[in-house]
Amino acid sequence: MLQNWKIRLVFLFLGGAVLLFVVAPVAGLFLKTSGGQYAETVTDPEVLRSIRLTLLCSLAGTLVFGLGAVPLAYVLARREFLFKGLVNGLVDLPVVIPHSAAGIALLGLVSRGSWLGKAGEAAGIQFVGGVAGIVLAMAFVSLPFLVNAARDGFAAVPEKLEKAALNLGASPWRVFFSISLPLARRSVLTGLTMMWARGLSEFGAVVIIAYHPMVAPVLIWERFASFGLAYARPVAAVFVLVCLAVFVVLRLLAQKTEHVRY
Amino acid sequence: MLDIDHIRVSFPGFSLEEVSLHVASGDYLALLGVSGAGKTVLLEVLAGLIRPSSGRILLNGRDITRDKVQGRGIGLVYQDLSLFPHMTVRQNIGYPLKEILPNRQDRDLRVRELAAETGIPHLLDRHPGTLSGGEAQRVALARTLASDPKVLLLDEPLANLDVKLKAGLRSLLRRIHRGGKTVIHVTHDFMEAATLANRVAVIEKGRLVQCGTPEEVFRHPATEFVARFGGVKNLFACRVEGVPSQVGMCKARVGDGMVLFFVGQAGAGRGFVMVPQEDIFLSEGRLDSSAVNQLHGTITEVLHSGQGVEVVAESGEGVSFVASVSRKSLDRMDLHPGKPVWLSFKASAVRFIPD
Numbered sequence: 001m002l003q004n005w006k007i008r009l010v011f012l013f014l015g016g017a018v019l020l021f022v023v024a025p026v027a028g029l030f031l032k033t034s035g036g037q038y039a040e041t042v043t044d045p046e047v048l049r050s051i052r053l054t055l056l057c058s059l060a061g062t063l064v065f066g067l068g069a070v071p072l073a074y075v076l077a078r079r080e081f082l083f084k085g086l087v088n089g090l091v092d093l094p095v096v097i098p099h100s101a102a103g104i105a106l107l108g109l110v111s112r113g114s115w116l117g118k119a120g121e122a123a124g125i126q127f128v129g130g131v132a133g134i135v136l137a138m139a140f141v142s143l144p145f146l147v148n149a150a151r152d153g154f155a156a157v158p159e160k161l162e163k164a165a166l167n168l169g170a171s172p173w174r175v176f177f178s179i180s181l182p183l184a185r186r187s188v189l190t191g192l193t194m195m196w197a198r199g200l201s202e203f204g205a206v207v208i209i210a211y212h213p214m215v216a217p218v219l220i221w222e223r224f225a226s227f228g229l230a231y232a233r234p235v236a237a238v239f240v241l242v243c244l245a246v247f248v249v250l251r252l253l254a255q256k257t258e259h260v261r262y
Numbered sequence: 263m264l265d266i267d268h269i270r271v272s273f274p275g276f277s278l279e280e281v282s283l284h285v286a287s288g289d290y291l292a293l294l295g296v297s298g299a300g301k302t303v304l305l306e307v308l309a310g311l312i313r314p315s316s317g318r319i320l321l322n323g324r325d326i327t328r329d330k331v332q333g334r335g336i337g338l339v340y341q342d343l344s345l346f347p348h349m350t351v352r353q354n355i356g357y358p359l360k361e362i363l364p365n366r367q368d369r370d371l372r373v374r375e376l377a378a379e380t381g382i383p384h385l386l387d388r389h390p391g392t393l394s395g396g397e398a399q400r401v402a403l404a405r406t407l408a409s410d411p412k413v414l415l416l417d418e419p420l421a422n423l424d425v426k427l428k429a430g431l432r433s434l435l436r437r438i439h440r441g442g443k444t445v446i447h448v449t450h451d452f453m454e455a456a457t458l459a460n461r462v463a464v465i466e467k468g469r470l471v472q473c474g475t476p477e478e479v480f481r482h483p484a485t486e487f488v489a490r491f492g493g494v495k496n497l498f499a500c501r502v503e504g505v506p507s508q509v510g511m512c513k514a515r516v517g518d519g520m521v522l523f524f525v526g527q528a529g530a531g532r533g534f535v536m537v538p539q540e541d542i543f544l545s546e547g548r549l550d551s552s553a554v555n556q557l558h559g560t561i562t563e564v565l566h567s568g569q570g571v572e573v574v575a576e577s578g579e580g581v582s583f584v585a586s587v588s589r590k591s592l593d594r595m596d597l598h599p600g601k602p603v604w605l606s607f608k609a610s611a612v613r614f615i616p617d
Contacts, residue, residue: 164344
């Protein structure tokens with residue numbers, strides 16, 4: 001169909017316009033920032049602190065909640081049960097609700113009056129205005145990316161391979177760790193990467209639970225609200241660059257290990 | 263050794279009806295049936311991957327019906343082999359050994375032994391995706407043997423292989439069996455069953471319809487289905503002798519005295535010859551014809567079946583042949599038990615299956 005030059009031209013034009021729409025603002029972000037501003041921003045301790053906090057909080061959320069999300073994905077891929085459709089819908093819930101609303105909901109869960117808030121306080125963990133709260137907010141909005149990717153990955157592993165492994169005398173635990181997980185690992189890794197990347201960019205839910213300590217998206221907002229566009233742009237440009245760099249490295253790593261395996 | 267006692271399985275749209283079967287230690291049982299008859303389901307029940315609705319499975323007198331899959335001592339090789347794609351052949355074969363041999367060196371040694379037994383020592387560092395069908399089949403066998411099962415279940419192990427690979431694998435299976443393994447081999451190919459198994463069980467629409475030696479089942483089919491499924495009844499173990507007597511013609515000795523000629527390129531050795539019952543001509547005197555194989559015998563039975571008449575005649579050497587004749591010929595020649603006849607068939611009608 002795309003052999004026809006007219007339709008090809010129209011499709012290329014429309015597709016190109018959309019791509020440009022994505023690329024142009026980001027490119028503008030980088031280009032409008034001068035070399036001096038870059039130098040100043042990457043040596044600004046407040047900026048560096050916020051970027052480090054963002055990367056680590058999202059990583060922590062991904063790893064901690066991954067421990068439960070991966071088994072959940074496996075169950076959703078393998079088992080048929082009553083209300084499975086409902087559970088699948090619940091997993092996607094954080095994607096469809098406004099993130100400020102998600103932040104409000106989470107705040108209710110971990111506020112000082114709640115049992116979780118009290119329990120945290122007793123254990124020395126501060127949710128509201130604390131790192132733990134940021135981790136929760138990031139994990140809440142980014143979990144669906146991991147669960148969905150991992151579920152599709154597990155579903156693509158032939159169940160017969162697991163049965164064969166059981167028949168060969170392996171325990172169910174060993175079957176999961178030696179067969180199911182390695183064969184779904186590409187999807188699980190992709191899911192972890194996407195969950196982590198999504199957590200980095202979260203603003204709405206985080207800002208409601210913890211304005212301080214400041215993660216990068218909140219810092220960008222604060223600079224913009226207090227000083228204006230010119231002050232917010234360099235921080236935004238640097239943060240976007242860091243995200244892109246880490247994202248690219250992780251993808252390359254995932255691909256490389258894949259080559260080793262097959 | 264293995265007793266299958268009134269096993270019943272039902273899924274929506276499929277059921278296995280009260281199958282009972284006894285498999286003795288050292289048996290090679292062929293489970294025969296068309297696809298969809300329930301053969302694979304029965305294997306999965308034995309392996310513990312499907313729980314039967316009712317009935318029991320006893321292994322050496324112990325009830326294992328509710329036992330876990332692992333540690334049942336029943337090894338299953340799936341038709342699609344289910345090799346682990348992310349592991350090398352060495353890791354595949356070594357997979358079950360982790361549970362059995364705690365020492366790494368012992369495991370390596372055992373993997374090499376198994377690879378040698380199954381003829382794949384050169385493949386150990388390959389990945390399953392790079393193997394041919396015959397190679398993959400050997401790897402799957404070696405892997406299941408590594409778990410040292412008391413009973414070996416094979417699901418269509420010779421399907422999807424060309425004739426030459428089939429012959430090689432058939433002799434490997436025979437070697438494994440001679441090594442003392444009890445084998446249950448699912449197939450839809452009666453030739454496969456007859457040339458490997460010492461017992462045959464026929465499954466039809468989830469029901470066990472007949473069980474016995476290949477001879478019993480094919481010569482005295484219990485139902486029309488078995489008869490038609492068996493298809494050909496004149497199948498004999500033979501020894502191929504010497505050099506072809508004529509160009510492209512081989513000589514097979516059946517039993518002690520009988521010699522049959524067939525067209526083909528077979529070296530000396532053991533095998534099976536098969537004569538389609540439609541290709542045997544009966545005559546009162548010796549025929550002056552192009553048929554190379556001519557035997558004198560006596561009619562022992564005349565059987566009427568749906569399509570026509572089957573005449574069973576025993577040759578002077580004591581070998582029974584089944585020949586199809588029309589009702590018209592039956593009347594015209596007055597064929598009846600006790601009557602002496604000549605049996606003739608062309609060398610090109612005889613099929614040879616190497617051992």
